[in-house]
Amino acid sequence: MQYLFTGMAMALIGGFLAYVFRMQLGFPNQHVPGFGLVTPGKYNALVTMHGSIMIFWVAMPILIAAFGNFLIPLMIGADDMAFPRINRLSYQIFLLSALVLLASFLVKGGAFGGAWTSYPPLSAKGAYNLTPIGASLWLVAVALEFVAFLLGGINFTVTTMNSRAPGMKMYDIPMVIWMIVLASIIFMASAGPLIAGAVMLLFDQTMATGFYDPNRGGDPLLWEHLFWFFGHPEVYVVLLPAMGIVAEILAVFARKKLFGYKTMLYTAWATGVLSFVVWAHHQFVAGIDPRMANIFSVTTLLISIPIAEMVFLYIATLYGGSIRLKTPMLWALAFIAEFLIGGVTGIFLGASGTDIYLHDTYFVIAHFHYTFVPIAIISVFAGITFWYPKMFGRMLNDTLGKIHFWGTVIAFNVIFIPLFITGAAGDQRRVYSYSQFQEQMVPALRHLRTTSTVALLVMLSFQVFFLINFFWSLRHGERAVANPWKSTTLEWTVPSPPPHGNFAELPTVYRGAYEYGLPGRDTDYWPQDAPN
Amino acid sequence: MSTAAAKPIANTRSATGIPSAKLITWWVIASEIVIFGGLLVIYIMHRLGHPEWGAEAAHTNTLAGALNTFVLLTSSLCAVLAHKAADAHDGPRAAKLLRFTALGGLIFLCIKGFEWTTDIHEGFVLSSGGFWSYYYTIAGLHGLHVLAGMIIMLIVAADAAKNQELQRVECIGLYWHFVDIVWIFLFPLLYIAR
Amino acid sequence: MEHTTAESHVHHPNYVKIWAILVVLLIVSVLGSMSSIRGVVLAAAFGVAVVKAYLVAKNFMHINVEKRWVPYLLIVCLAFMVILFAAVSPDVMRHSGLHWENNAAKQAVESGMKNAPAKHE
């Protein structure tokens, strides 16, 4: 819960940052309401913080930590995490990291403005980035955040491995739990080198070492490698839990068993392993040896296969179902529809040839927002609307939910489809104003940028519906029964909200998680803990 | 077990057959492997790329390194003997051995401190060149792990003396052995290799 | 915690003997480092290190009696590190490649080699 609210608060901040710099891009060099004039330095800080916050302090805490903390004990039929104290510690460290990051807005020189990738030497020398304190704070915050999620992730993994209800076999574990655990493991295995690298960068900043300083035997390229060795698996760290949430919702609202549960699992594993060998596709033109680029181009297209297969399985799950288009289901379906776009546009960038041109253009921005928005926004809304009854014991208002849904999703597409075009036309990232570039100042592109900005305003304004719905329902929503969606998984067998210790007496599991529409039963669903 | 009542059932379950405490230790070790592994991989590739570092490595005090290895090996022995004692439900003995282990850690840190002071007196500090940066960073990170291990170990020993939480004796032992193994590799990497 | 102790009732080898072996190995590696032939030094140092690590892992950490997947887990983590090395070293370890050249590093090596003997006492 704490994670959820912290994450939402950070999301609001991240959204505000996005609003400010989109305003700057849409209406260059004008006074932005609620912020003021956007100077180049401020602009850099804005984009940097937007990226960092949205990934490290929104996507990860909500998708992994919030849902993990809430769902894992409930869904595996345990009364708590295996190590509640470690769990609390991990949250405290996380909160600290968030505060450190926010503090960097206030220090002299302002927040760090060297992009969320924080490449040295720019990030290493105050003389270059002009925000020495901000840079160090950013680094410390990220390091703390990593520690928090190492602890949390390991705790999730152990809990799921050891504390399952009697009778729950590997393949009876609900998909979302599998995905969260898998994500934790991927994170654990990929973050290490970057933690070491972050310490080195911190020394470069504060103790005048030369780990990344080319003039003193260091190598800036090293950081890029370390960063992306973590940074690419990170994409799947947030993707997999989102996929898991969507899987749950699809099964429940299509009243269907997941199509090929095991295959889904294997593809997830394959993705996890492959994600460790694709990172350099972020660096095709970054000065790595051109021959390496070919290898990474191959692996990158390889990883498209398990992901594509996964999406096919999701779509196939709908076949033969009886689909109820409640708000959570709308979000889940929107996830698939939008994520497909994000996935296929990735091919352009994974193919080294086109990446030469598209690298670091708005095409990239549009691409990864088409993956990250479904992950961090759409699937999160799906999850919240789906588990809200269980979390707070009240139902959300479906009408408000649907208004919010349509407003958000349509606006989202209007934001980012123009950016595909501006990117293809050569708009580069992180440029605060295109006044210097004749080719980018043609009216057509200017209008596209403005369109996208306006759409962002629309999207943000529609979030008001969500907030109203969320907080209004906390008090006045109709009371939720134990199992409002007629779902099979264990969390729905306890009253909403679950009491302390979750289960009156701990359940025993008899079957897999998705037994819907079995012929010859009076109900169309068969809970996991029902003896017969 | 007196404190067991306070624990959630989740903590006492063991679907894998490995008790949770030991399982989490293994996972922690796995993540530590990645952290130290990453750092060492970086160091090795720089070392191979920079033959001139060999000359600077010559300044490190091989004898002190060897002595430290010996100390750590001995403390590891104490740790594993403590585990044996714990299996025999002999809490006090386990506690005694654990305290010996922690003492070993202390000696290790003292030797390291002496070594670093001499290095610094010779004018080799964190920022005086590639090799020294890595030398202090890696050894420092390892030293931190030793320190953390010692603290946890003393806490565990305090419980063990009262015959409580004996399963933790093995876990801290595992961690300590891992720290030992890391040093076993650091010793040739930082001291011997020229 | 009955199941704990019951589970971890591993056969306890003679730890002191293993410790003795480890110490001997340590001495070997130190003596090896005295040798003037670089090959011998490295072989002694790292060969011994691997053996020592194996002994500690097997006998002190009882990794051999642990559940099968535990060593596998650790090995996989190591494998990722190998991948990291394999993919990064072409750019970082080597100082020139196809259409690129790391002048700074090369210069560092040159100057370093030049005044390296001076640093010896």
Added chain:
Amino acid sequence: MLQRYLTGASTYAHSIDHLFLLIAVLVGFWLIVAECVLFWLIFKFREKDGVPTQHITGDEKHLVKWITIPHFLVIICDIVILVPAIMVWYNIKQFVPPIDQTVRVFGQQWAWSFQQPGPDGILDTADDIRTVGELHVTVNTTYRFELMSRDVIHSFAVPSFRLKQDALPGRTITGWFRPNRVGTYDIQCTQMCGVGHGLMAGRVIVETQQDHAAWMIRESNPATAGQQTAPVAPPDGSSSATVAEVRR
């Protein structure tokens, strides 16, 4: 396809554009198919009272083939994309055609500066022409560029040439381009390089032989070389050392 958005002004622009088009067609087709299937299923299997859901485990042969067939098609498409992609990459980044001219490109906070041989056609001679922000090249000439950075990581990108390469401090990265269309084109820095990143612009001016010769005379003649500007001094000493040894 990209041509519609931005003119291609170098010899390999069109090969990248063709690759882009190929990928667009392939993935576009699959995207549309997938979305259609998705929405068709949503429509077909929407809730109807009296219609029970089917119990499908996903192991049924006749259904699994609807996964495996697209699965293999995806693999085939990947290969169809991969081969030309790597060929394009090879031709641009690995293979080097015979070089007519060499030009040095320096990135620094926050400007591009260039060094190219004067009338004698040799680099590192007295008559080298140094310019800031403007690179004058001759059309239909193959240029080899040596890319260096004086402080932080920059990225030398000429969108119209479909050219992009990061400049790393301490390294010299070489590449080539062959402009094939007269005109003035943007140079952008595409790697976050500090406060002035968004303003770090430059121009490539592609000229005919005569114009370029005229420009060169103008530049190399001290009297008329009014706009000749020496590269701005880098922000701190350390990077000037880099420059010094880079110039060696």
